[in-house]
Amino acid sequence: MPEVDYYAVLGVGKTASPAEIKAAYRRLAKTLHPDAGGTVGTFQLLREAYDTLSDPRARAGYDAGIPAVHTRPPAKPKRRRFSEEPGFVPEPLDLVPDELEWWEFAAQDPRMRHGRRRGPGHTPVVAAVAGLVLVLAPLLFGVDFTPPVLVVWLVLTAGTALLVQRLARGYLAARRARSEFAAEFGGGAVFGSPGVEADELPERLTADLLERYLTRLPGARIFHGLAWPGSVFADVDHAVLCGKRVVLIESKQWLPGHYETADDGRLLRNGRPFRGGGSRLAESLTAYRTLLPGVALRGAMIVYPSRAGALTTADPGPEPGPPMTPEQFLHEIGTWLSAEPSTVDHDALRTMRAQVVGSGRAA
Secondary structure (H helix, E strand, C coil): CCCCCHHHHHCCCCCCCHHHHHHHHHHHHHHHCHHHCCCHHHHHHHHHHHHHHHCHHHHHHHHCCCCCCCCCCCCCCCCCCCCCCCCCCCCCCCCCHHHCCCHHHHCCCCCCEECCECCCCHHHHHHHHHHHHHHHHHHHCCCCCCHHHHHHHHHHHHHHHHHHHHHHHHHHHHHHHHHHHHHHHCCCCEECCCCCCHHHHHHHHHHHHHHHHHHHCCCCEEEEEECCCCCCCCCEEEEEEECCEEEEEEEEEECCEEEEECCCCCEEECCEECCCCCCCHHHHHHHHHHHCCCCEEEEEEEEEECCCCCEEECCCCCCCCCEECHHHHHHHHHHHHCCCCCEECHHHHHHHHHCECCCCCEC
């Protein structure tokens, strides 16, 4: 065998199928590409391994111990599926934010709540000020402290002192939580980066969608390229955490048509089984339920057209990862996430960030 084990470079077995080899290359390229923080040498080795093992003749020679010549052959024209338009970019979503049911609600309280730790609101502060006025007024105006008045004054003084103490403790706790949060997670709301390959346009479209709209939720944190527990690959395209709720997202680009999920879980296009749309959302949800106990999980598959034409999806049902248009996703999932628009759960955020493939630094 040659000195370099290309199977080990790609992280696959020697009996891996061409599809498994391609999937492994695409996942590793997300983190090893120089634009994503990798080195030129490492990415070149990954490219050589893929070029060798993806070509049947080169792979047979490699398995036989014949040194490969790493000159990449001319690219074969990609077989074009019926009616696809290579290089087609869908029109950007033209949605007036006010049409979203949760848009104004999310902006009502811009303060960030760190779990249960939150600074005092306006109501208790007003109550404390009013209490201080009532306590100090008799002293300022020389009120005669008869026994009944004295009892009332002492009760007001004790209550006001207790309220002021609680406000001070709440303020200090919230300030400490903000400081700890900033030190650990930074000030960004986005972790990881979407795909950089030419065929990963859907991932980049979804990344832009999430950042343009869901960052309206003060507590929302967005992730790109997450691994399953125990994996080193980007098994989940995207995820959004807000409060105690997480949505796992896949991005797809398919032919125009109407997509829905049948009662038996099969994906349908125009009422017929659609064999070009694999999904791993069900497996991802199972893996993350174990990873995030006590957190509510949902899945969503955002679908974009691969050529000009209308692409529609049915109303999401109980299936784990229903197909959705970008607009439908914002209405359905945005409303669901906005139940706790200002809350950041530190433990869930810490767990999610650790699953981001690559550096995981906030963008």
